[in-house]
Amino acid sequence: MIHKLKLDSRYLSGSFDQNYKPVHTINSGDSLHLTTPDIQWGYSPNEDTPKTFYKSNQQEEKPGHPMIGPIAVNGAKAGNVLEVRLNDIVPGWYGENWAGGGPSWQNQAAGISEEEKIQLDWHLNTTNLTGSCQIGDRSFHVGLSPFMGLMGTSPKEPGTHDTPPPRYSGGNIDCKELVKGSTLYLPISVDDAHFYIGDGHALQGDGEVSGTAIECPMDHVDVTLTVRDDMTLTSPLAKTPSGWVTFGFNEDLNVATGEALSSMITLMEEQYGIKKTEAMAIASTVVDLRITQVVNGVKGVHAMLAHGALRG
Incomplete structure (x- = not known):
């Protein structure tokens, strides 16, 4: 069965918590068709439409990455594995990334801690999977390799958990290998799995050195979630193309x-x-x-x- 979830604040969370009420429930083997917002909780379907901004469905003091979830998977038990098959990933028409403006260790290493933070605005061509940005009077062009930066199940530890650090249950993995055609296997720590997905990236280098990839909304994400009781994992595993x-x-x-x-x-x-x-x-x-x-x-x-x- 295919579940089509339109982009709506009632499906969004900005943190993990095993006590969050699922925003949607599916059966093992079902697919989700999703549209995901950008890292700033916004979405625009085309160049002629201003961004709409969304909010978390949870009562967080400071929401992190916008994630669709938790998605409950009927029959999933703690100790099982959740198979996440990435059937299709289509980025939106725009993206941004940033550098400088803070005392991070990588900024210090690059000598840009005192530099003003900059933003690059990227125009994304989803037909030929290319992107371009303008710096001064020069245009720069890249090929795109879109993936979801954040996919995970709920941690077993009680309480609310921030989104930035990756963990044994997945989350903000930020691995550029997890492109269309990949299958990610995640440990299930709570019954019904409580799956989250978000943080679209149009292109990223290993390391994500500035702190951001080309952060973008995703116009279409097609994932199939299957509970595996024939596997045991303590950390994520992936089979990619x-x-x-x-x-x-x-x-x-x-x-x-x-x-x-x-x-x-x-x-x-x-x-x-x-x-x-x-x-x-x-x-x-x-x-x-x-x-x-x-x-x-x-x-x-x-x-x-x-x-x-x-x-x-």
């Missing part, structure tokens, strides 16, 4: 790297029937470690095993 991806999240980049690597070694043990030391030796030849993002407080690293890189 490019390969298998495991994740690590921690304030310490070394610890995050270790988590991503450990999960990849476990995956290789299971898929290839080899020992941990053997998987580690092979991983050193075919697995890439990449910095997902360094700007969400909790940093992210992902390990990637490309399809076809290992045969046997």
Whole structure:
């Protein structure tokens, strides 16, 4: 069954809390067709229409990222896995990103802590998936690779949880590999899963170094949610068009790297029937470690095993 949710404040949350009442309920195997707002809680369908701004359905003092959710999935139990299949992701016509204007560690490293914050306004062509922005009298052009920066289930810990840091249940992963055609597997920590999705990105580099990607609304997101009781996970796992991806999240980049690597070694043990030391030796030849993002407080690293890189 397909559930079409029009963009409306009653479907939006700006934080995670297992006690939030679901904004919608579906069955395992159902699909959602969504339109998501930009990072500033706004949406414009075309260049001739001013933005409409939306609010969180929850009573947060300071809402974070605008997310559609929580979506309840009937029959999901704590300990199961939620399979999130990304069937289609179509960005809106505009996007923005920012740099400077604050004492973040990356601004200090780049020598721009005292510089005035700038905003780049991007025009997005959704037909040929290109984007352009103007800096002075020069135009800059990029190819787009849209994905959802934030997908997660509710954490098991009680209370309200902010959106910026990624965690074992997913959330603000900000991994540019999670494009159309990907499947993300998320641990389920509370009954009915309580799935959230938002934070559209038209293009992002590994690291998301300024703190933002090309932040954009999504005109159309098509996802299928399936409960898996034949899997057990303690952190997110993804199968993308490019390969298998495991994740690590921690304030310490070394610890995050270790988590991503450990999960990849476990995956290789299971898929290839080899020992941990053997998987580690092979991983050193075919697995890439990449910095997902360094700007969400909790940093992210992902390990990637490309399809076809290992045969046997």
